[in-house]
Amino acid sequence: MKDRSRFPAAARARRGLALAAGVLSGLMALSVSAADAKPAVDPQADELLKRMGDYLGQAQFFSVSAEVWQDIQLSSGQRVQAGRTIELQVRRPDRLRAEVHSTRRNRELVYDGKAITLFNRAQNFYGTVRASGSLDEAMDVASERFGIAMPLEDFIRSDPHKDLLQKVTSGTDIGPVTVMGVACEHLAFTQDKIDWQVWIESGARPVPRKFVITYKDEPDSPQYTAIFSNWDFATKLPDFVFQFEPPAGAAKIKVKEIKAENQSRKTEEK
Amino acid sequence: MNTNTRLAQSISRRKIGFCLAFGLPTLLIALPLICAEHGGAPHAVAAQPVVVDRSSHGSIRHVDTHVVVRPQVVVRPEPAHTVEVRHEVVSRHDVVVHRDVEADVHRPHFWNDFVYGRRLAVLPLGFLAMQIGGVPYYYCGGIYYQPADGGYQEVYPPIGAAVPQPPDGAIEIVAGGLTYYYAGGAFYLQQPDGTYAIAPTPIGVVVPELPPGAIQVSVNGTVAYQFNGIYYEPTFVNGVTQYETFMP
Numbered sequence: 199m200k201d202r203s204r205f206p207a208a209a210r211a212r213r214g215l216a217l218a219a220g221v222l223s224g225l226m227a228l229s230v231s232a233a234d235a236k237p238a239v240d241p242q243a244d245e246l247l248k249r250m251g252d253y254l255g256q257a258q259f260f261s262v263s264a265e266v267w268q269d270i271q272l273s274s275g276q277r278v279q280a281g282r283t284i285e286l287q288v289r290r291p292d293r294l295r296a297e298v299h300s301t302r303r304n305r306e307l308v309y310d311g312k313a314i315t316l317f318n319r320a321q322n323f324y325g326t327v328r329a330s331g332s333l334d335e336a337m338d339v340a341s342e343r344f345g346i347a348m349p350l351e352d353f354i355r356s357d358p359h360k361d362l363l364q365k366v367t368s369g370t371d372i373g374p375v376t377v378m379g380v381a382c383e384h385l386a387f388t389q390d391k392i393d394w395q396v397w398i399e400s401g402a403r404p405v406p407r408k409f410v411i412t413y414k415d416e417p418d419s420p421q422y423t424a425i426f427s428n429w430d431f432a433t434k435l436p437d438f439v440f441q442f443e444p445p446a447g448a449a450k451i452k453v454k455e456i457k458a459e460n461q462s463r464k465t466e467e468k
Numbered sequence: 469m470n471t472n473t474r475l476a477q478s479i480s481r482r483k484i485g486f487c488l489a490f491g492l493p494t495l496l497i498a499l500p501l502i503c504a505e506h507g508g509a510p511h512a513v514a515a516q517p518v519v520v521d522r523s524s525h526g527s528i529r530h531v532d533t534h535v536v537v538r539p540q541v542v543v544r545p546e547p548a549h550t551v552e553v554r555h556e557v558v559s560r561h562d563v564v565v566h567r568d569v570e571a572d573v574h575r576p577h578f579w580n581d582f583v584y585g586r587r588l589a590v591l592p593l594g595f596l597a598m599q600i601g602g603v604p605y606y607y608c609g610g611i612y613y614q615p616a617d618g619g620y621q622e623v624y625p626p627i628g629a630a631v632p633q634p635p636d637g638a639i640e641i642v643a644g645g646l647t648y649y650y651a652g653g654a655f656y657l658q659q660p661d662g663t664y665a666i667a668p669t670p671i672g673v674v675v676p677e678l679p680p681g682a683i684q685v686s687v688n689g690t691v692a693y694q695f696n697g698i699y700y701e702p703t704f705v706n707g708v709t710q711y712e713t714f715m716p
Contacts, residue, residue, distance in 0.1 A: 266526060268526075274636075305707075305708070305709075307707065316704045316707055318704075318709045321702070321709060323691075323702055323704075323709055325703075325704045340707075341530060344704075344706075344707070345705070345706040345707070346704075346706060346707035347527050347529075347530050347706075347707070348527075349526065350526055350527070351527045351529055351530070352526075352527055352528045352529055355529075361528070361529055362528055364528075364529075365528075365531075389528075389531070391531060392528070392531050394528060409526065411526060411528065411531070413531075422526045424526050449690075449691040449702075451690075451691070451701070451702045451703055451704065451709075452701070452703045452704065453703070453704040454674070454703050454704060454705045454712075456706075
């Protein structure tokens with residue numbers, strides 16, 4: 199008390215310091231909370247998505263079919279839907295076969311742990327690129343070096359829950375609904391450039407039954423829709439399923455590597 | 469200690485207090501923001517985005533990217549007819565920009581029906597007459613005709629032919645800093661007068677589909693296609709078969 203009365207300037211400085219420290223703490227807390235802000239995902243939606251992700255990620259092998267519908271705009275401006283089917287066969291850690299069929303197109307993608315082979319059945323062309331490691335690693339090589347995205351890749355990766363939520367800003371559990379006669383839970387998520395929805399089967403087998411992406415950043419917000427069926431976690435997938443034998447007369451063609459130059463150009467354009 | 473010394477100490481403490489109070493928080497507040505802008509570390513280099521076809525594969529992971537492969541283009545020298553290459557071209561919006569080669573939608577256009585040398589007694593309605601290097605040509609919907617035996621025959625698109633607008637269904641292809649409109653095996657470039665003239669085919673450019681009437685050939689044991697003297701090599705681009713122009 200004596201000291202404070204004797205040195206009022208020092209006391210004022212201490213008070214100022216205390217006040218500043220308080221303000222600083224508050225601002226720091228605000229700053230940290232803004233930087234670490236978690237997306238506003240409904241815990242129920244998060245839990246359901248995690249169940250689905252864990253179920254798919256932990257499955258050692260599975261097969262599934264998907265019917266895909268994609269909005270296309272013709273040069274006349276007319277909007278139409280293009281359809282195709284996708285057959286996926288996955289065996290962890292390093293086997294994948296994807297077949298894409300439509301009326302006019304027919305292509306396959308096979309990963310056997312050593313190489314990724316692309317096959318255009320309609321024209322009898324095939325091409326091979328080296329890849330190794332887990333499915334995640336092979337898919338990264340495919341996309342980063344060759345611009346190839348595996349069909350419905352988000353559901354093939356080892357941790358779908360983590361990958362799907364990476365850029366999500368909000369998520370909601372819309373509620374129960376039926377997809378092709380199967381009881382599902384309807385989840386809806388938002389991101390910067392897209393909205394996406396997934397319908398997850400209710401019950402003991404939480405697999406996706408429907409998946410929709412809405413591209414908000416494109417004119418008229420086109421949609422990509424996949425309807426899943428024939429989930430099979432019981433039938434074993436032997437090695438031969440993932441071996442590619444070129445059919446008679448098949449011609450081997452190049453697989454173009456995406457150059458960093460093109461990537462940066464694309465970035466500038468965007 | 470005299471009064472001046474105490475005052476000096478007091479001012480010094482206040483200075484330190486102010487510096488700590490405002491300097492430190494500013495730094496601490498700014499740091500996470502700087503880090504966030506740079507992807508986590510102040511000196512981290514922004515990662516290159518992956519170029520893949522965003523709308524065809526149904527992937528959340530690749531949603532920020534989409535495919536357009538535009539390799540460097542070498543334009544053949546000395547075109548048969550002068551075509552002005554203009555760099556500042558306003559892009560048209562009524563053409564297919566990001567051609568989706570994956571989606572199964574057949575888009576029939578008049579020029580899809582081109583057959584080299586096919587004879588016609590009369591020209592289609594709405595044809596356009598033109599002279600290129602003193603030679604008469606007629607044009608309709610992306611197909612070119614020349615007089616033959618009292619009628620007309622379909623011919624390859626002549627370099628230098630200028631039309632009011634690209635044929636319906638032309639695909640925009642940006643290559644070598646130029647915006648081409650590709651249709652019926654011809655590459656159109658917008659001219660200063662607003663018309664679109666056929667330019668020499670750029671070599672090394674990838675097109676999503678072959679010109680109608682391209683013939684399969686073998687070049688050094690490799691399958692290729694030939695149209696109007698230009699060769700097209702089938703190649704997997706972004707996992708889908710497309711065609712790269714080349715000259716053997």
